[in-house]
Amino acid sequence: MAKTIQFYYDFASPYGYLASTQIVALAAKHGRTVEWKPMLIGVAFKVTGGMPLPNVPLKGDYSRRDMERSARLMGIPLKIPSKFPISSQSPARVIYWLESQGAARQEEATKALYRAYMVDDKDISSPDVTADVAASIGLDRQKVLEVIADPAIKEKLRQETEAAIQRGVFGSPFIFVDDEPFWGCDRLPQVERWLQTGGW
DSSP: OOOEEEEEEOTTOHHHHHHHTTHHHHHHHTTOEEEEEEOOHHHHHHHHOOOOGGGSTTHHHHHHHHHHHHHHHHTOOOOOOSSOSOOOHHHHHHHHHGGGGOHHHHHHHHHHHHHHHHTTOOOTTSHHHHHHHHHHTTOOHHHHHHHHHOHHHHHHHHHHHHHHHHHTOOSSSEEEETTEEEESGGGHHHHHHHHHHSOO
16 A cells, blocks of 8 residues: 655645645655645644734735745646635535545545635635535535534544644645655655655
């Protein structure tokens, strides 16, 4: 069975979005598969004392420019959403619900939800909007609404977020190759080199 790469991300993260479009091909190139691990970065901020990039003086303005520039360099469509950042509980819960249907289904939903937010400017923090996007890839809209409100799924996301923080995750994207951590979309070349060489 192929080894996995753990891909942690928050749906409010443009850098997470950019990396999500690359990580599967990168993993497959080296005989790996991807574990999709959405989390709530806001919870990690309570530990680190951080805050969303757009809210940081000076750094916020730069980060918007860098996000758009990075997207152009990578050839990926990106439009900074009009409501930015958002709380990402609704889409994250859907991804954990899909865990039993396999990584390919989680990937499809992740990409559709990210695209809805980061390209089409749809507010996926809304359960209704998340359900609409899920329906567009063949999921049952009413079931998705029930999943988003399901206490067991809420608890699953809470536990996964806490486990991520315990593992050292504090940003999005955050990638583990075996036990080696890489933070940020700009670390994808290092991820690839690590996969090629087994580390240094």
